[in-house]
Amino acid sequence: MMPPKGRERCQSLRPDILSNLPHNVIDVILIHLPCKDAVGTSVLSKKWRYHWCRRTELTLDESLWKTREDLLNPTVRFREIIYQLLTLHEGPITKFTLDIVHLKRCPEIDNFIFFLRNHIQDLVLHLPFGMRYTLSSTLFTCLQLRHLNLRSCSIYHPYAFEGFDKLISLELCGVSTSSELLESLISHCPLLEQLVLSTSEDLDRIEINAPMLRLLSFTGDISSICLKNVPRLVEASLLGDIEQAESLDFAKVFESCSALEDLSLNFLNSEFVAEEGYKVPTRLPFNLNNVRRFDLPDILLVESYKLSYVLCLIRSFPYLEYLEMQVCDDDDSDTDEESTEDSLEPETLSDLTFNHLGEVQLGSFIGRKSEMQFIKHLLANSPVLERLVINRQFLDEEPLDTREEIFTEISNFLRASPKAEIVYKDLS
Template sequence: LRNHIQDLVLHLPVGIQYTLPSTLFTCSQLRHLNLHFCSIYHPLAFEGFDKLISLELCGVSTSSELLESLISHCPLLEKLEMSILEDLDMIEINAPMLKKFSFTGDISSICLKNVPRLVEASLIGDVEQTESLDFAKIFESCSALEQLILNFLNSEFVAEEGYRVPRRLPVNLNNVRRFDVPDILLVESYKLSYTICLLRSFPNLEYLELQVVDEDDSDTDEDEESTEESLQPETLSDLTFNHLVEFQLGSFIGGTSEMQFIKHLLANSPVLEILVINRQFLDEEPLDTREEIFTEISNSPRASPKAEIVYKDFS
């Protein structure tokens, strides 16, 4: 405090419950604050970090209310990274200058309440209850969002009988240009339904990357009912990619759902320039099987005369 510290990085060992001293919250010159594995309980008299532009919180112990208060008292905050390991109530993010947001934890506990300048977002984690995942609330004020990474990891999606995922968001996010889904199972499942819900809401998407989980993998954490059916054409019937330029498909094995998605995308992407397929796992198949798959993809109707299909091994 006496030295008017501007950058503070405090990484403590896992398991040690160290409570930050209240004097930290009087460091009015802080610009960058990085805290790992400690307890945060700022005093009631906390007036905020008026100059803080980046905040990283990993494995911290606190409450939803204190997190909300801390973030909202950083009026110049541009970058926020949070890895929340404990179960918290809904966390409303009120950061009008925020440009980049990364969150790991229960995705359904996040509400981007006031982030009109947010450009990049990364949401990684699980969902406690399928019905609790409300993308309309999560992306409530993300009109400037351009890039989104969404990773549900290995969490199970289970809902009560009769529950249906919304087909799209209440409003389109017209500025989204890039959408990355690093772990997706292309079968009839809630994860896929939520992903397609977002795709329908990104009308100006230019770059799409899907890292596919082996749909024939018996060790998947998806519930048995959801993994029995392949992707159906009607699921994609109203999904178009009018501005998509590049599509990257990872861990391709030539499964029924993968082929269905590729064919639909080629037929509904009028300005597509390149489709990149990671053939690493497909190379384990017999040569005649690979040739049959390649031929089927090559002969699929294309809306774009410029569309090029490239097979790569990213291993």
């Protein structure tokens, strides 16, 4: 038998602790639980039964309806969940994530967006792959939006749309729309700070007019792009193809990028050629003095119009501190190997200096003559260089004597910086 003191202690713990928790404490608990677990708390007590219905943040994904023995069509179960939310939920929802990328078809969600429209601030809609669900114009009445993330859908804002006055982050991946409407949407978000665009469709020329923009990431094919009004842009990534040579005017692309610090560029079509008689400018008509990092994910180190554009930019980054280059193979080039290797002459690089460059990462290195010429010039014209990191992954496939010969040649190159260290790594 339990001693008297023990019985008294148990009696003192009898009140339902969970039921007596303050509402604000319950809210904090629920907001840190996955949506499915939050709904499950309704069985804890009468006080908890409908408390989840006041959650301001909801995430709906396949974990809500998918089980090992699930015999219902996921779309059917999803409709049931949406219906219950519309019926039971109380108060505003400020953050909502819908991730149904693996459904075979997209259920009707326009009514739910209508339900969210007055209070939603953070909206993520990742819709089924391979489909382009057309969102209704109700989306453009969600005027409290601060973050909007859309994937695999179509959007066409009404002509009466006056803008998202509070939006600071916009991400569109696999979203179908016209270049005109995309340009208009961006310009109607005056506080926009972060813009991510990834498209598989060919876009016409667009101008980015976003005076508060700090980060831009664009992936896709486009006829022309102009960063027209982005005075606060700090980080930009442009990956894809420019379709027409006459459209690639870097002076216009970067004319408003005075604050730019970090640039990643792979924006030269594989079939890129210039019109007869056209000559790439040696440098931009202005310097971008804030650029510190420059990343070239795919560059052929031969004297061509592609390389000329890259050198034009490097000459316009006088305070560059970090350079990363992923050298692509020239096996597919129509030019024979001998003439291609000989095309990077010393005079091509003669006026190229790196007075502030501290580190260089060189990827996919195999010891081509063009690569060796570039490294030689780099070491001789980088007075504060500390590290040259060479990815030796593909070089390791060469015979040992070939590798030793390349390493010896590089080690004998003149170095302007007494601190310059050459490091060979497998960065794969």
